[in-house]
Amino acid sequence: MKYIKFFEEVGITDIASVGGKNASLGEMIQNLSSKGVRVPSGFAIVADAYRAILKHNNLDSEINRLLLTINHKDVDSLAEAGHEIRSLIRLAKIPNDIVSEIHDAYKKIEERYGVHCDVAVRSSATAEDLPEASFAGQQETYLNIRGESELLRVCADCYASLFTNRAISYRAGNGFDHMAVALSIGVQKMVRSDKASSGVIFTLDTESGFKDVVFVTSSYGLGENVVKGAVNPDEFFVHKPTLRNNFKSLLKKRLGTKLIKMTYTQDKRSTTINVDVPRLDRMRFSITDNDVLDLARQALIIEDHYSNNKGQWCPMDIEWAKDGIDGKLYIVQARPETVHSLKQHQTVLEEFVINKDEASKQKVLATGKSVGRKISTGKARVIDSPHQMNTVQKGEIIVTEMTDPDWEPVMRVAAGIVTNRGGRTCHAAIVSREIGIPAIVGTNDATLKIKTGQEITMDCSSGEVGVIYSGSIPFELKKMDVSNLKKPKTAIMMNVGNPDESFNLTKLPNDGVGLARLEFIINNSIQIHPMALVHPEKVLDHDDQQAIEDLTIEYQDKKLFFVDKLAQEAGTIAAAFFPRPVIIRMSDFKSNEYRKLVGGRAFEPKEENPMLGFRGASRYYHEKYREAFELECMAMKKIREEMGLVNVKLMLPFVRTVSEAQGVFAEMAKHGLERGKNGLEVYMMCEIPSNVLLIDQFSKLFDGFSIGSNDLTQMTLAVDRDSELVASIFDERNEAVKIMLQMAIEGAKRNGKKIGICGQAPSDYPELAKFLVDLGIDSISLNPDAVLKEIILLGK
Secondary structure, three states: OOOEEEHHHOOHHHHHHHHHHHHHHHHHHHHOHHHOOOOOOEEEEOHHHHHHHHHHOOOHHHHHHHHHOOOOOOHHHHHHHHHHHHHHHHHOOOOHHHHHHHHHHHHHHHHHHOOOOOEEEEEEEOOOOEOOEOOOOOOOEEEEEOOHHHHHHHHHHHHHHHHOHHHHHHHHHOOOOHHHOOEEEEEEEOOOHHHOEEEEEEOOOOOOOOOOEEEEEEEEEOOHHHHHOOOOOEEEEEEHHHHHOOOOOEEEEEOOOOOEEEEEOOOOOOOEEEEEOOHHHHOOOOOOHHHHHHHHHHHHHHHHHHHHHHOOOOOEEEEEEEOOOOOOEEEEEEEEOOOHHHOOOOOEEEEEEEOHHHHHHOOEEEEEEEEOOOEEEEEEEEEOOHHHHHHOOOOOEEEEOOOOHHHHHHHOOOOEEEEOOOOOOOHHHHHHHHHOOOEEEOOOOHHHHOOOOOEEEEEOOOOOEEEEEEOOOOEEEEEEEOOOOOOOOOEEEEEEOOHHHHHHHOOOOOOOEEEEEHHHHHHHHHOEOHHHHHOHHHOOOHHHHHHHHHHOOOOOOHHHHHHHHHHHHHHHHHHHHOOOOEEEEOOOOOHHHHOOOEOHHHOOOOOOOHHHOOOOHHHHOOOOOHHHHHHHHHHHHHHHHHOOOOOEEEEEOOOOOHHHHHHHHHHHHHOOOOOOHHHOOEEEEEOOHHHHHOHHHHOOOOOEEEEOHHHHHHHHHOOOOOOHHHHHHOOOOOHHHHHHHHHHHHHHHHOOOEEEEOOOHHHHOHHHHHHHHHOOOOEEEEOHHHHHHHHHHHOO
């Protein structure tokens, strides 16, 4: 046929004929189906059909004339011309030979999949899905189309969508000739995700550009809500290197609100409608862990194929759908990612830093998911309807319900975007990244909290969570060229507590993680006292009972919630720095801190001085905490054995005596964590004078030490570091403390053991860092903001 090509007949070299989307579908069907990538079949109406329609109806000159009337800075003139062009194309007659070929191709689809087969009709432009421009969401998609007459109607709409306002603006902004771009149409077997789930995949972290993860988003129903940003989807990260070795390397998971889902109306199947998602379904993930791993494997196969064809890494932007009838997961689109792939060789690090003192004085108006790691200030422009888009002034921050790609023309003049709904993979987020403005999506209520004309600051600099403050807060843009940094002999590691920051932190020169605290994860991500999950019947507070039930709704065995969550979050840090070493310190909450967790009051004593009380290693073998320590061990075993992150080393805090260390080792062995097994190394915090004085004996049990300068200073000088009254005495540079540090380093060296420091002191006092280096310390683990400064100092 002249105007029809079935997907099995086309490949990536046919973009000029069938457009980027259809070429990619054919490429995957031809080359990747045998490797496990599932793509629904269909056919492409080639771009020559579009050209033939324009010629048959004498539309080229009229469209050109209307395009010349557009002032691209004037939203109204763009809208007026775009409307006229679309009307002309919709009313154009499709030549009989094209209609006949569409008829024959649709009949073949019906023969393959059944009479009255439902299809998805997707636009596929000849200048889209290019490495330098995604054209994300510029043309329309029509779902669940049945019958030839309906198919021909939406084909006309598809052709007209080549001249949506957003598409005209996007081409103009990226230097593409409007008339040089043609449109092919893809007609694809419909996946019944209305009965299941759908979403988007990126084969990198969309915010940091970290390349070793697959990022999956998912929500119930048809995929348009995720793509357009109408829902806050579930989010999942999978680690590529360990997935390639067949480990179950699912990292952190984030539950989205998923308030609505798109499905079909009962009376007319070709029409879609949004319905509310029941509360219990909203509180559950929309796909299983096995589904996520299946999608990640398919995404890796696709990325590898495109990367091999290009001869360099080619991260991908993929749309997927789960069929609620056959239960299978299908890939329905795949295109190259267009933001971070172009930045992969940059050597200048940029960091936006907000003035924290000024920020603390301002009211937090709303929070959401950050897109881009920038800070922006400006006057807010709250928009309730797309008809108000022409009110946006240059430099304003748009605040709206959701940012549809139709808004792309005004996004180019805005200083930032804030939305109530949407996730980090919606079209608006993609376009925001492309044009270089920050966005905060999924705030739920920003349009209610912010007023037009109000001066606001949007802060996306910290990664996961974006914050909108009232007022204009000063900030600084720091730039550092890391291409010529001289690496010091001493290993420079980082203290990392927040898994959400870990992907971005890998950009800093480093030798791994010297301290990853489990307390941060337990407090922020788990929130429940582990013993409350072991013995929920002992939690008598009604509010705590309800909170436990809500947080663990997907788990019959509540203990597994703690194990899975701890493994996923701590595993995220380990995956970010893989294969470099990551030292994870087992929990070191004090009793007063544990009491603040959900259910904590039922299990924690009230101590006069928690700093010197029931903390660290003394808990692990004690009857009041032993069962909770088992959960920590199960999580660490899962990280190393199920997730394949064998770069994880474990560290025990606040070990008072040698016999206490032996007791903890016995508990760990009960739960499959034996020092030396599968290469497991166990370190000890050196933070109590007894650790220094008995370092020869401790060296027989441990693989290495990490000096905790905060506690060691506290114990050496008998200063409670929580007390303001004696705070002035607390100083790691005190001569007694320095003697302790020297004894610890010399003792470790004497016994052939590694020793580093993970306390705050080297970050605060460069002269102390130099003192430690001169003593021969093996590594210094710093807060991230001190890493570059320390490398420059020690590299001289």
